[in-house]
Structures are given as structure tokens and as C-alpha cells.
Amino acid sequence: MSYIPGQPVTAVVQRIEIQKLRDGDNLILGFSIGGGIDQDPGQNPFSEDKTDKGIYVTRVSKGGPADVAGLMTGDKIMQVNGWDMTMVTHDQARKRLTKKNEDVVRLLVTRKSLEDVVRQSMMPH
Amino acid sequence: MVASSPSPTSPCVSLPHSERSRDRHKPRSRDGSNRSDRNVTTGTPSAGTGALDQTPAGTDPQDDNWAETTTAVTGTSDHSLSQEDLAGFAKVIEGPGPLGRGRLARLLPLGLTLLLGLLVLLTPLAFLALPQLLWADRLQACGTACEGLFLSLAFKLLVLLLAGWALFVRRPRAALPRLAVFRALLALLTLLLLLSYWLFFGVRILDSQDVNYQGIVQFAVSLVDTLLFTHYLAVVLLEVRQLQSCFSLCVIRSTDGETRHYNLGQLSIQRAALVVLERYYSDFSVHNSALLTAAKSRTAKYLADLKVYSVDGPSSDGAASQSRAKMAAAARHRDTSHNELYYEEADHERRVRKRRARLVVAVEEAFTHVRRLQEEEKKKPPGDVLDPREAAQAVFPSMARALQKYLRTTRQQHCHSMESIQQHLAFCITHSMTPKAFLESYLNPGPTLQYGCGGPQALQWTLVCEASVTSPLRDGTEFQLRNADFSLVVSTKALPSLKLTEEYVHPKSHKFVLLLQSETSI
Numbered sequence: 241m242s243y244i245p246g247q248p249v250t251a252v253v254q255r256i257e258i259q260k261l262r263d264g265d266n267l268i269l270g271f272s273i274g275g276g277i278d279q280d281p282g283q284n285p286f287s288e289d290k291t292d293k294g295i296y297v298t299r300v301s302k303g304g305p306a307d308v309a310g311l312m313t314g315d316k317i318m319q320v321n322g323w324d325m326t327m328v329t330h331d332q333a334r335k336r337l338t339k340k341n342e343d344v345v346r347l348l349v350t351r352k353s354l355e356d357v358v359r360q361s362m363m364p365h
Numbered sequence: 366m367v368a369s370s371p372s373p374t375s376p377c378v379s380l381p382h383s384e385r386s387r388d389r390h391k392p393r394s395r396d397g398s399n400r401s402d403r404n405v406t407t408g409t410p411s412a413g414t415g416a417l418d419q420t421p422a423g424t425d426p427q428d429d430n431w432a433e434t435t436t437a438v439t440g441t442s443d444h445s446l447s448q449e450d451l452a453g454f455a456k457v458i459e460g461p462g463p464l465g466r467g468r469l470a471r472l473l474p475l476g477l478t479l480l481l482g483l484l485v486l487l488t489p490l491a492f493l494a495l496p497q498l499l500w501a502d503r504l505q506a507c508g509t510a511c512e513g514l515f516l517s518l519a520f521k522l523l524v525l526l527l528a529g530w531a532l533f534v535r536r537p538r539a540a541l542p543r544l545a546v547f548r549a550l551l552a553l554l555t556l557l558l559l560l561s562y563w564l565f566f567g568v569r570i571l572d573s574q575d576v577n578y579q580g581i582v583q584f585a586v587s588l589v590d591t592l593l594f595t596h597y598l599a600v601v602l603l604e605v606r607q608l609q610s611c612f613s614l615c616v617i618r619s620t621d622g623e624t625r626h627y628n629l630g631q632l633s634i635q636r637a638a639l640v641v642l643e644r645y646y647s648d649f650s651v652h653n654s655a656l657l658t659a660a661k662s663r664t665a666k667y668l669a670d671l672k673v674y675s676v677d678g679p680s681s682d683g684a685a686s687q688s689r690a691k692m693a694a695a696a697r698h699r700d701t702s703h704n705e706l707y708y709e710e711a712d713h714e715r716r717v718r719k720r721r722a723r724l725v726v727a728v729e730e731a732f733t734h735v736r737r738l739q740e741e742e743k744k745k746p747p748g749d750v751l752d753p754r755e756a757a758q759a760v761f762p763s764m765a766r767a768l769q770k771y772l773r774t775t776r777q778q779h780c781h782s783m784e785s786i787q788q789h790l791a792f793c794i795t796h797s798m799t800p801k802a803f804l805e806s807y808l809n810p811g812p813t814l815q816y817g818c819g820g821p822q823a824l825q826w827t828l829v830c831e832a833s834v835t836s837p838l839r840d841g842t843e844f845q846l847r848n849a850d851f852s853l854v855v856s857t858k859a860l861p862s863l864k865l866t867e868e869y870v871h872p873k874s875h876k877f878v879l880l881l882q883s884e885t886s887i
Contacts, residue, residue, distance in 0.1 A: 268887065269887045271886070271887065272884050272885060272886040272887065273884070273885055273887065274882060274883070274884045274885075275882075279882050279883065280882050283882040284882070298884050299884070299886070301886075330883060330885065334885045334887060337887050338887050
């Protein structure tokens with residue numbers, strides 16, 4: 241998850257599709273986010289690189305839509321419905337995820353274990 | 366051969382106090398024989414002399430039983446002396462006897478300085494007076510400018526004399542082993558100056574009998590100017606040069622490792638040694654030889670009891686193998702001796718703390734009995750009116766026992782005599798000090814000066830150095846100052862030359878942002 245400034249960021253991502261749950265007037269997804277370019281990256285417990293200002297999943301409520309879809313805590317959200325989430329403020333991220341007219345959000349998330357799995361599978365046996 | 370403890374029947378000699386204080390400043394020579402006939406001793410004076418001699422902790426010196434035998438002392442005159450003071454007197458009185466070599470050596474530089482000062486004073490006056498005396502009729506009259514020169518000459522001479530007195534005429538603090546190089550050079554320079562001026566005067570003015578008096582007066586004024594500049598040079602070389610510190614000296618006492626660091630400027634080794642000694646007397650705690658013997662005795666006892674038997678018959682190298690065997694046994698013993706050390710020290714610590722608690726309580730109680738007489742009570746005092754010394758003597762017995770036990774446990778009993786403790790108590794009472802203030806000097810060992818100078822042996826130091834003692838201090842210089850009981854090891858280190866750069870900070874440039882870490886649940 242480290243990056244070289246100026247170069248495109250590459251990561252092994254997993255596609256996760258979450259169906260929003262209608263709860264009265266709100267549409268809930270069942271997880272919490274933290275991070276953003278206006279936040280303090282040093283306090284992020286999930287990031288490897290403490291200068292990473294991306295959006296991370298801090299909590300997944302059990303049994304909620306996100307948990308059902310396979311989202312895990314500590315995941316870094318790279319895209320939401322095609323919109324980039326690596327260089328957004330916290331509020332912008334929240335807005336992109338909680339649009340009232342969308343029922344489904346398609347996330348691209350990355351985590352460390354994905355890279356390890358890919359590397360392992362690429363090793364000659 | 367322990368002498369009798371002081372009791373009311375011991376002989377007392379009345380001597381005026383002034384004599385005692387005067388004799389204390391005289392230099393004392395080494396041998397402490399009783400040559401004076403005013404001395405009355407009933408026992409051995411050797412046990413009481415010299416507060417810092419090595420009496421082992423086991424044997425009690427003569428004045429150590431004062432706690433058990435002290436009664437409420439009243440009615441004795443202020444001027445009576447007890448036995449241990451008489452013993453100390455023996456050494457002091459025979460001071461002014463022989464005018465030793467040391468004394469002469471100390472006075473010689475002072476005498477030379479005074480001679481040179483006299484010469485400096487008389488030369489300009491001689492320059493002015495000689496033409497007047499020898500060819501007064503042919504001399505030109507002295508105009509106003511000339512008389513103005515007289516004034517300036519007089520004041521400059523006065524300034525020169527005062528400055529010279531301030532700088533050079535001082536009681537020498539110590540006898541240095543070698544010549545003080547700068548002073549000698551300056552004296553030589555001054556002599557050279559005077560000589561050359563006299564030569565010039567003799568040749569150009571006396572021989573040719575110059576009639577221009579104003580010129581002669583200007584000549585004298587120029588001499589005084591040059592002398593003033595020489596004095597400025599003396600001030601810079603002798604006083605100012607060593608003010609800026611560029612060396613850090615590490616002084617370690619060889620017996621117990623007490624270390625201090627001092628910053629000094631550029632000095633010769635002997636002068637640096639002088640400075641170190643002065644600071645030693647006021648900074649280092651007093652040297653207590655009784656505390657040192659305990660550590661050595663442990664391993665020495667063990668090694669002395671070891672006997673080596675050779676089981677395999679006589680070996681070729683007898684002595685070497687025996688010593689090796691002893692060392693191996695001692696090494697193995699060291700594995701368990703730490704245990705003994707630990708328990709011994711823990712025990713000692715507990716004992717000291719117990720005694721200290723008892724002492725503090727006893728002293729506090731004693732101090733509650735003494736109160737300063739209030740203003741309104743002066744008409745009809747509630748009890749006996751006492752002066753500080755009597756008040757001290759009255760409350761002393763109640764705390765004497767606890768204090769003596771504490772001093773014995775911490776092995777300080779030879780540093781404090783009963784007389785000194787009573788004196789200290791009277792001092793504390795006079796200045797309305799708390800019991801804690803009184804106890805402070807007994808709980809923590811103070812600097813060496815506090816205990817008096819400890820006899821002539823304590824003032825005799827030897828400077829041991831590989832380089833010449835008049836050479837200047839350099840980085841890495843090491844020397845030793847040896848005393849009869851211990852030595853101070855001094856090592857020099859140059860202070861680093863620092864590089865200081867500046868960074869300007871605009872007062873309005875301090876701005877801050879708040880970084881939050883918020884978590885939104887969606």
C-alpha cells in the first residue's frame with residue numbers, strides 16, 4: 241500500500257457490492273469510515289504507511305449489509321461507484337457513500353492479505 | 366592507654382581568648398612536641414590532636430564517652446578550657462618559635478615586590494629633583510604647561526601606586542613549588558624599563574646638563590605613562606587572561622571516588638593546582654578514613670584464613686601455584702560474598718535509620734524547652750535568664766546520648782568533639798534555628814573547611830606531575846595532589862569550541878491547524 245509520489249498507485253483490489261438497507265428514511269450500509277486528506281493520518285491504526293490519508297473501514301457492524309457483502313475492518317476503500325477515494329476529504333467520502341438515490345454501492349477495497357494471496361499464488365510450486 | 370574522660374575534677378587552665386585566636390594563624394611546623402611550659406596534660410594528648418587522624422572505629426578516643434558522663438554543666442567560667450583543647454594548644458603555641466624556611470620563602474617575593482615598588486615611586490621624583498639640585502641656577506623657569514605636567518605626574522603616580530598596591534601587595538595564599546613565571550617576567554620587564562630610563566637620563570641629561578626643564582618634566586611623565594601601561598599588561602596577564610574558561614578539570618579523590626568538575630581558564634599547572642585545592646576545601650565533603658576500612662577487611666579476612674596444601678607432592682613452582690590457588694579460591698568466594706555484603710549493608714542501613722529517628726525526636730524535644738525571651742517578659746522573666754551558651758549547656762544532656770550513638774553508627778565521632786557540638790547548639794539557639802537546621806551538619810558530612818583545618822599535616826600537599834609545573838594546562842594533562850591520607854587525581858579536558866548559529870523566527874509565524882480523526886458511521 242505504499243506509493244511513490246507522482247507515479248500511479250497500484251494495488252490488488254477486491255470488488256465488493258453492498259446493498260443498502262432501508263431503515264425508515266435512511267439508507268444504511270453498516271460500517272464506519274475514517275481518514276481523509278483533512279484528517280491526521282498518524283492516528284490511523286489500520287494503515288501500514290502512517291502518511292496514508294486514504295479512507296479506511298474502521299468498524300463493520302455484524303450482520304449488516306457490509307458484513308454480508310464481505311467488507312472487513314481495516315480495508316482501504318479505493319473507489320466508490322467509480323469515484324476515486326484516495327484523495328478526498330472525510331466529508332466528501334461520506335457524501336459519496338450515502339447518496340440517497342443509490343441503492344447499491346460498488347466498492348474497490350484493498351487490504352494487505354490480498355497482496356499476499358496473489359504473491360503466493362504466483363510463486364512456482 | 367586511654368586517658369580519663371573529662372570530669373569536674375580535671376585540671377583547667379584559664380587563658381584569655383584573644384591569645385587563642387591569634388596563635389591560630391601562625392604557620393605550624395610538622396613536629397608536635399610539647400615545648401611550651403604553659404601546657405598541662407594529664408593523659409596522652411595524641412588521641413585528641415588532629416581531628417582527621419585515622420583512629421579506627423573500634424577503639425574509642427578519649428572524648429567519646431561524653432554522652433554518658435555529661436552532667437548539667439553550670440557555673441563554669443566561660444574561659445575555662447577542657448582537656449582536649451589543652452592538647453590542641455600544644456601544637457599551636459610553639460608556632461612562632463623558629464622562623465622556618467617556608468616563612469622566609471613566602472616573604473621573599475613580597476619583599477622584592479615592595480622594593481620594586483619603592484624604586485618605581487622614587488625614579489620619576491628623582492628625575493625631577495636631580496636637575497633642581499645640581500644646576501638650579503642655569504635651569505629655565507617652569508611655565509604653566511610645565512606646572513600642569515607636575516599635576517598630571519602627581520596624579521598618575523598616585524594611580525600607579527594604588528593600582529600596584531591592589532594588584533601586587535597581597536598576602537600570598539600559598540607557597541608554590543616553582544617560580545611564578547609571569548610575575549617574574551613582569552618584574553624583569555619593569556626593571557629593564559627603569560634601567561633604560563636611568564641610562565638615558567644619565568647620559569643625555571646629567572652629563573650634558575640640559576637646561577630645558579620642561580623637557581625633563583615631560584621625560585618623567587613619559588616614564589610614568591610607560592609604567593602605567595606595564596601595569597595594564599600585568600593586569601591582563603595575571604588576572605584577566607584566566608577568566609575565560611577553556612578547560613574542564615575532573616577532580617577525583619582517590620580513597621572514596623568523590624568527583625567534582627571545575628571550569629578553569631588558561632593557567633599554569635601549579636596555579637591550577639592552587640585553584641583546585643581552594644575549591645576542594647569548600648566543596649568536597651570531609652575525608653572520613655573510618656568509612657574506608659570496612660570494605661578492605663572483608664576480602665582480606667577471607668584471604669588471610671586460606672591455607673594452601675599441595676596434595677600431589679611438592680610442585681616445581683611453589684609460590685606461584687600457591688598464589689594462583691588462592692586467587693582461584695577468592696574468585697569462587699566472590700560468588701557468595703555479595704550475599705554477605707548485601708545483608709550487612711541492609712542491616713547497617715536499618716540501624717542508621719533507627720538511630721537517626723531517635724536522634725531527631727530527642728533534638729526536637731530538646732529544642733522545645735528553649736524559647737527566646739519576649740520583649741514584654743523582660744521585666745519579670747518566668748524563669749532563669751540564660752545567654753545562648755548556658756542555654757545550650759542546659760539542653761545538651763537530653764540529646765547527648767542519642768547524638769553520640771548516631772555519630773558512632775555513622776563513624777563520624779572523631780569529627781565532632783563535645784565542645785564543638787555545644788558551640789554549634791549555642792549558635793543555632795542564638796539565631797532561632799529549627800532542630801532540623803541544627804541536625805543538618807551531623808546528618809550530612811559537610812565540606813572540609815567546616816571542621817577546622819585539622820592540623821599542619823592537612824595543609825601540606827605535594828604536586829605530582831609528569832610535565833613541568835610551570836607549563837600551561839593542556840588537554841589531557843594529568844596531575845596528582847598528594848596529602849598524607851589520600852590524593853586528588855586531576856585530569857584536564859579542553860572545553861569544546863561551540864558553533865552557534867542564529868535562526869530568526871517572525872513573531873507572527875506561529876500558526877496551527879487542528880487535525881481530527883473523526884469516524885463516521887454510514
